[in-house]
Amino acid sequence: MSLIGQLIFDGLAMGLVFVMLAAGMVIIMSVSRILFFAYGMLYTIGAYATWYAVDRLQLPYFVSLPIGVLGAGLLGMLSYILIFQRLQGKEGGFLATLIASMGLLMVLSQGSLLVFGTVPRSIPTVFHGVLNVFGITISVDKLALIGLGVAVTVFLFWVYEKTTIGRVMRAVAFLPEAASLQGVNTNRIYLVAFGIGCALAGFAGGVLAPSYGISPAMGMNILWTVLLMCMLGGMDSLLGAVAAGVVIGQVLSFGQFYIGSTIQIILFLVIGIVLYFKPAGLLGRGIDISV
Amino acid sequence: MKSRRLSIVRMLVLPIMIVAMVTLFFGGCEAEGEKTLKIGYIGALQTAPGLDGQRDIELSADLDNEAGGMVVGGDKYNVQIISYDSGGNQSQAVAAANKLIFEDKVKFILYDTMSVPTAWLPIADENKVLTAGAAFDMSELSPDLHYSCCIWALHTTQIIQTAWFIKNRPDMVENVVFATTDDQVGHMNEVVVGGVWEQYGVETTWIYFPPDATDLSSVATKVKTLNPTAFCPATGNPPVDGALIKAVWQAGCETQFFGGGGMPLLLMATVCPIEALEGYIDWAAPKEFDPPATEMAKDWLDAWTAKYGEWEGQDHFDAMYAGLKAAIQEAGSLDVDEVATAIFDGLKFDCASGTFQMITRPDLGNNRTVDSVRTVFLKQIVNGKAELMATISVEEALSFFQEIIPVETQSASEELDYYK
Secondary structure (H helix, E strand, C coil): CHHHHHHHHHHHHHHHCCHHHHHHHHHHHHHHCCCCCCHHHHHHHHHHHHHHHHHHCCCCHHHHHHHHHHHHHHHHHHHHHHHHHHHCCCCCHHHHHHHHHHHHHHHHHHHHHHHHCCCCECCCCCCCCEEEECCEEEEHHHHHHHHHHHHHHHHHHHHHHHCHHHHHHHHHHHCHHHHHHCCCCHHHHHHHHHHHHHHHHHHHHHHHHHHHCECCCHHHHHHHHHHHHHHHHCCCCHHHHHHHHHHHHHHHHHHHHHCCCCHHHHHHHHHHHHHHHCCCCCCCCCCCCCC | CHHHHHHHHHHHHHHHHHHHHHHHHHHHHHHHHCEEEEEEEEECCCCHHHHHHHHHHHHHHHHHHHCCCEEECCEEEEEEEEEEECCCCHHHHHHHHHHHHHHCCCCEEEECCCCCHHHHHHHHHHCCCEEECCCCCCHHHCCCCCCEECCCCCCCHHHHHHHHHHHHCCCCCCCEEEEEECCHHHHHHHHHHHHHHHHCCCCEEEEEECCCCCCCHHHHHHHHHHCCCEEEECCCCHHHHHHHHHHHHHCCCCCEEECCCCCCHHHHCCCCCCCCCCCCEEEECHHHCCCCCCHHHHHHHHHHHHHHCCCCCCCCCHHHHHHHHHHHHHHCCCCHHHHHHHHHCCCEEEECCEEEEEEEEHHHCEEEEEEEEECEEEEEEECCEEEEEEEECHHHHHHHHHHHCCCCCCCCHHHHHHHC
16 A cells, blocks of 8 residues: 555656646747747756856855746747747748747757756755655655645646736637737737746746756756646646646556556557547647648 | 167167067977877767866866877877767767868877767778777777777776675675666666676666656655665766665665766765765766875866866766877877777776776677776765775776676787788
8 A cells, every 4th residue: 555655646746746847838838839849948047047046156045046937037038039929920930930949949958058067966955854654755855846836836827817917818829819909919928928938947947956956958858748748738728737747647657666667658659549539638728730 | 869769769679570580480480390189079069978078188188288298209299189069969970070080180089978989980990090989889899890999998897896796795786776767878787787797696676767757756666665785876877876866765765875887976966965875885086085096186186177177076088088198109109000009909008097908808709909997996975975995906807807708908919910
C-alpha cells in the first residue's frame, strides 16, 4: 500500500509541478495561436535571473523571484513586439512564427550559455525536510511545489474566467476578428498574453530551481513535457493542462517503476489515441490555425 | 630663435624616427621569422564540455606562448588554436573538419565527445591529419584509422575505479544499482561498466529513464525498493547525476553513493544538498582537492583562475593538449608520421590531470597504443569537502586494467611500419 501511495505522490510531483509551465504555454498558444518553441528558454532565463539576484546580488529569494518573473515577462513581450507581431496574420504566418520561435530558441540558448556560463547553478532550498506519512516519503519542497502549482492554476483560472482582461483574452482566443470589430486592440491582447505566459515561465524557473537546479539545457528538457501536457489537455484549456499533468504524471510514475523508460513510447501512443478521438485534447475546444 | 626651435624639433623627432625604424625593421624580421604551429579544435560550443575543452586548450597554448613558444626540435613555435563549433551535429561537425583540414591546413585536431567524430574522423585520417579526442562509441579507436587516438583516458578510468572498488570495498559491491538515461551514453555505460562488474562476478541492476526527465522521484522509489549496497548515477551529466543522488537521498534510501564520471563536487553540489553527498566516492581531477593533489595541478589551477576567474568545477581537458605536445616534442618534429609514431610507441606523459600511459586495445582489434590509462585520484566527500581517499598510480591502473583486457604499452612492431 505504501508503495502505491509513494508512486501516486511521485506522479503528482512529476505532473503538477509543471502545470504552471503548461498554463503559461496554453495562454500564449490559445490567445496568439503561436507555437512558441522559445518558451523553454524563458523558463531557463527566469531561473538564471533569479539565481543571479540571489547569488551575485545577494538579494533574498523572495525579492529575487520577482526579478526573474519580470525579466522573463519583459523578454517575452519584447520578442513579440520585435518578431512575432510583424509575422502574425500574414499569409503563411503560422509557419513563419514557428520558424522564428525556433530561431529565437537557438539565439536565447546560445546567448544564455555565453552570459551565464557552462556551469550548472543552484539556489538554496527554501523548504527543507522530508516527511514520512504512512510509509510514504514526501519531501517538503515538492509538497510546496505541488501546492504552488495548484494555487497558480486556480488564480489563473480566476483571472481568465472572472476578470475583464481574462474575458477579453478569451474573446480574442475564440474569434479574434469579432473581438477586433468590438473595439478590442488584439495586438495589445497578444502582447499581454505573451507577457503573462512568459512571466509564468520565469516564475516556474525561479520556483523550480531550488528543487531541480539550473542548467543551460533545462528549458529544452522541459519543453517536450509541457507540449505533451498542452496537447493532451487541450491547447486552449487551463483545466485541461491540470488534468493532463495529473494523467501524465501518474502514467510516468507507475510506468517508470513497473516497465522502465519504455513507458514514454506507451505514453505517446496513449496521447495519439486520445487525440485521434478528441483532436482538441481532453478538455480543449480546438484552435483554428491557418498555415 | 628659429634655429633653436628647429634643433629642439630635430632632437625630439629624430630619435623617435630612429627608434620607430629600428623597431619596424627588427620587429618585422621577428614576425617574419616566427614559426606558428596551428592546432585545430572541434567542439560543441553550445555545450559545457565543448566550451570547457576550448578553454583548457586555449589556456595550454597561452602558457606555451607566454614561455616563448612550444619547443620542437630546437625551434620555438607560437601555438595558434583554431576552433570551430560542431553544433553537436553531423553536418556542422563535418564542415568544421573540412575547414580545418582544407582551408586552415592544420595537421593536428583535438575534439570533444559531443562533436560526432565518427562522421569526420575518416576524412581527417585520409588526409593524414592526426586527431586526438574521444567518441562515446569508441569509434576513434578503430584499427582502420591510422591517425586517431584517445589521449585522455576517457574510456578506461571508470573501469579502473571499478576494479579498485571490487578489491578494496567488498562491502559496497554486493548489490550495486545504476541509474542512467535511456540513450546511447547510458547503454554504452551498461555494456562497458556493467561488463567489468560482471567479469568480477558482480551482478548489477540498471535502471533507465528518459533523457529529458526532470523529476526523478519514481526512479528514486525504484532504487529504494531494490535496497542496494551501493548506488551509482551513471548519466555522465553532473546536474543529472546530482539530481539522481538528491532524489534517492530524499526517498530515504540509505546506501553508499558513488560515481564513475569524475564529477567535481562543486558541480554535483549545484543540484544536490551537500549533506546528501556525504560519503560519496568518485575519481577526481587532482586540482579538485584543497590543496591540489599535485604541484602541476596547483600551477594549472592558478593559471586557470588568472585567465578565467574562479574555478567553479568546469571539466578538465588539459591532457588532450598535453599529450599532443608530449608526442610532438618526443618526435622533435611536426611531421605527422613522426608524431603518430611517438604516440603509438607507448607515449607516457605528465600533465595537470596526472600521468598518462598510452595502451593498445586488442579487444577492439587495435594493436597500436591508441588508448590511455591514467593516474586515478579517488575522492570521498567528508564533512562537505573532497578528501583524497586513494591514489592509483598509472602502473597500478595499468595492472588493474590488464586484469580485464590484456593490453600492452607498446604497439606490435609491425604496426609502426605504416608510418615509416
